[in-house]
Amino acid sequence: MDYVQQRKKSWKVLPEVYFGEEFQDNIVLKFGNPRTAVFAHLDTIGFTCRYHNQLVPVGGPDVQDGNILVGEDALGPIECTAHIVEDQLIHGFPRGIQPGTNLSYKQNIRVDDEYIQAAYLDNRLGVFNALEICEDLEDGLVVFSTYEEHGGGSVPFLAKFIYEKWGVRQALISDITWVTEGVKHHEGVAISLRDQFIPRKTYINKIVALAAESGVPYQLEVEGAGGSDGREIQMSPYPIDWCFVGAPEDNVHTPDEKVSLLDLEAMINLYKYLMQHL
Amino acid sequence: MDYVQQRKKSWKVLPEVYFGEEFQDNIVLKFGNPRTAVFAHLDTIGFTCRYHNQLVPVGGPDVQDGNILVGEDALGPIECTAHIVEDQLIHGFPRGIQPGTNLSYKQNIRVDDEYIQAAYLDNRLGVFNALEICEDLEDGLVVFSTYEEHGGGSVPFLAKFIYEKWGVRQALISDITWVTEGVKHHEGVAISLRDQFIPRKTYINKIVALAAESGVPYQLEVEGAGGSDGREIQMSPYPIDWCFVGAPEDNVHTPDEKVSLLDLEAMINLYKYLMQHL
Amino acid sequence: MDYVQQRKKSWKVLPEVYFGEEFQDNIVLKFGNPRTAVFAHLDTIGFTCRYHNQLVPVGGPDVQDGNILVGEDALGPIECTAHIVEDQLIHGFPRGIQPGTNLSYKQNIRVDDEYIQAAYLDNRLGVFNALEICEDLEDGLVVFSTYEEHGGGSVPFLAKFIYEKWGVRQALISDITWVTEGVKHHEGVAISLRDQFIPRKTYINKIVALAAESGVPYQLEVEGAGGSDGREIQMSPYPIDWCFVGAPEDNVHTPDEKVSLLDLEAMINLYKYLMQHL
Numbered sequence: 001m002d003y004v005q006q007r008k009k010s011w012k013v014l015p016e017v018y019f020g021e022e023f024q025d026n027i028v029l030k031f032g033n034p035r036t037a038v039f040a041h042l043d044t045i046g047f048t049c050r051y052h053n054q055l056v057p058v059g060g061p062d063v064q065d066g067n068i069l070v071g072e073d074a075l076g077p078i079e080c081t082a083h084i085v086e087d088q089l090i091h092g093f094p095r096g097i098q099p100g101t102n103l104s105y106k107q108n109i110r111v112d113d114e115y116i117q118a119a120y121l122d123n124r125l126g127v128f129n130a131l132e133i134c135e136d137l138e139d140g141l142v143v144f145s146t147y148e149e150h151g152g153g154s155v156p157f158l159a160k161f162i163y164e165k166w167g168v169r170q171a172l173i174s175d176i177t178w179v180t181e182g183v184k185h186h187e188g189v190a191i192s193l194r195d196q197f198i199p200r201k202t203y204i205n206k207i208v209a210l211a212a213e214s215g216v217p218y219q220l221e222v223e224g225a226g227g228s229d230g231r232e233i234q235m236s237p238y239p240i241d242w243c244f245v246g247a248p249e250d251n252v253h254t255p256d257e258k259v260s261l262l263d264l265e266a267m268i269n270l271y272k273y274l275m276q277h278l
Numbered sequence: 279m280d281y282v283q284q285r286k287k288s289w290k291v292l293p294e295v296y297f298g299e300e301f302q303d304n305i306v307l308k309f310g311n312p313r314t315a316v317f318a319h320l321d322t323i324g325f326t327c328r329y330h331n332q333l334v335p336v337g338g339p340d341v342q343d344g345n346i347l348v349g350e351d352a353l354g355p356i357e358c359t360a361h362i363v364e365d366q367l368i369h370g371f372p373r374g375i376q377p378g379t380n381l382s383y384k385q386n387i388r389v390d391d392e393y394i395q396a397a398y399l400d401n402r403l404g405v406f407n408a409l410e411i412c413e414d415l416e417d418g419l420v421v422f423s424t425y426e427e428h429g430g431g432s433v434p435f436l437a438k439f440i441y442e443k444w445g446v447r448q449a450l451i452s453d454i455t456w457v458t459e460g461v462k463h464h465e466g467v468a469i470s471l472r473d474q475f476i477p478r479k480t481y482i483n484k485i486v487a488l489a490a491e492s493g494v495p496y497q498l499e500v501e502g503a504g505g506s507d508g509r510e511i512q513m514s515p516y517p518i519d520w521c522f523v524g525a526p527e528d529n530v531h532t533p534d535e536k537v538s539l540l541d542l543e544a545m546i547n548l549y550k551y552l553m554q555h556l
Numbered sequence: 557m558d559y560v561q562q563r564k565k566s567w568k569v570l571p572e573v574y575f576g577e578e579f580q581d582n583i584v585l586k587f588g589n590p591r592t593a594v595f596a597h598l599d600t601i602g603f604t605c606r607y608h609n610q611l612v613p614v615g616g617p618d619v620q621d622g623n624i625l626v627g628e629d630a631l632g633p634i635e636c637t638a639h640i641v642e643d644q645l646i647h648g649f650p651r652g653i654q655p656g657t658n659l660s661y662k663q664n665i666r667v668d669d670e671y672i673q674a675a676y677l678d679n680r681l682g683v684f685n686a687l688e689i690c691e692d693l694e695d696g697l698v699v700f701s702t703y704e705e706h707g708g709g710s711v712p713f714l715a716k717f718i719y720e721k722w723g724v725r726q727a728l729i730s731d732i733t734w735v736t737e738g739v740k741h742h743e744g745v746a747i748s749l750r751d752q753f754i755p756r757k758t759y760i761n762k763i764v765a766l767a768a769e770s771g772v773p774y775q776l777e778v779e780g781a782g783g784s785d786g787r788e789i790q791m792s793p794y795p796i797d798w799c800f801v802g803a804p805e806d807n808v809h810t811p812d813e814k815v816s817l818l819d820l821e822a823m824i825n826l827y828k829y830l831m832q833h834l
Binding site for chain 2: 169181182193194197198200204220221222223224234235236237238239241
């Protein structure tokens, strides 16, 4: 919110900003006459402290023995290592941590000519993309959501809000996907034709046709598993079409997520094109 | 839609027809003053082409090595065999198929005095039943839905629509169920008392009482697994009761689904009775 | 409903009562100007009779060979034992039971100075707590829900109703939780910081702060599994915060559920404090 409030004056169009208690921890920016909404989730995977030195996962962290976790409870800041002992996930902090305290990977951002590598590129880069779009967006919604990693009603609420208020029926999911045998670094932004859920073919076809027209490098992704905020839009009682469009990463849900800078640039360029032409 | 548009003039009551972009790929027919809605899903199980020669299932096909699949991509029509190699599902088409292309079982309809056998009787027969009901329906909704096999918001949207627009609180699920140790060919249409989900007892009791009164042959089904469009009505925030009523089939989700003609006739007759008396 | 209708005249504030066909089997009591809703589920786990002597579970009963089950079908009352034979759940009633008949544990209530022990304390005690709150509640909703044990749209419907009608955005889940290594008998009512789902931190913090202020004994619970009516509130498109607050029990989902009377008293006292101060 601080960034949006400071930055919005320099954007091409000044958006209406929706947030606060009625929006729980979500933010909606409305530019001009919106036809399409970009969804970028703000939340991350992580860990909740249980009893003794036990940890319970938030979302699906791919944690390795020795990963460094950070957080804070009433007794002060916390930095400790994660350990997997007999299939139990524990921490090595010398004192007890108050039950319910959340921990996340310690951040370590590495950038070179080709790649950015860090914890939580999923979905820091999706959020970055959404903020870049704001710079010159004329008509559209930019929606910052919560609970994507763990599941829970923020997107159902937001889908209801944007459909009932503005009749918006097109969505793009600004998130990060997986490098696989069919989706590779440096080959452009991935357009997902399906994951565990299957978006409507007519909408997907429109997006692929626009991508081809745009000249931006892109690759097509087909998966049988995985999900995104698109899942909740799909399941909602609002007839909103969705498509996942995002750069791929290696080392998903570890502290070492890795994305090609070229793919990130393609992601931003394709979103700008789609928000204009969809 | 072509069938409905041509045929509707000869129906006893001319329905209002709802479809088009706001309805995604669903269709709603409204006859008179509706109290009850019939839901028949239009979609089928199948396969999405992934990379190389890989296939990803749509819904839960019970595929056998050698099943013939058909489809089409930008390069032309496709007919090929499915293969299961080391638990991986692949196709044997000589050229690559464009990722995201959908394939389905090749159709082969067989009818004799006792049975109809074909691919996709689930839910071609549920749709047929729904269209037969239209012939002389005076008051009711006939709803053609999508995404039943794979999951996704078409029924939540439709439940919202029919409840908010007409206050309809009764639904019948026109779909095909399983032949089991308790549900057999030639013993009538099955009324499901529960599957993975449990409809409200008061509504189910009303339907069973009407079935007994109707003189139509029926059998009672009780399962702990399986689901239908009823699942999404159950989970929706609208107080709509639902009951699955449908003929049973053998060889579920294979190209050789098999239904007794007597059970199909019972299905149509019971629906006509229920739509009048519920 | 009988209890509510008889008893309500002696309550401090006379509530508006919502129930009947439009509410399926749910009941909503509205006192004064509500800010917070208490949800107590009325349903129980149990069994549906299938074919022959087979049983299908309703919810997740933790059944032991020899448990006594009771019910009734058109042929009369039923009392029989449950048996587990080759992983199949069956009953030992001498005659066939009509398919679709529901059975539940035979009740056997035992109370001493320290404990109450019986079948279905989950959620008889949650309902008892909700009715105790009614005695002197000035502002609030008390909601009796269904389908908590098996899943299905009663809470989505109720969440929609209370949010749209009164703008209520705070909920407390009046239910019974588990005795574990971190939550023990006689140490007070448990406040769940998370289970399979994760409520919003800001709301949880407020409740823990009020609990500390109240002087009522309480303990903090953190789990990675399990769920409650909170799950459906979480997933709903309404921005309603929720927190599970309930006494812990041993022998969950058996006929011998066991709760400390001291913890039950703490539960009632904390609810009364929270309903006043939240």
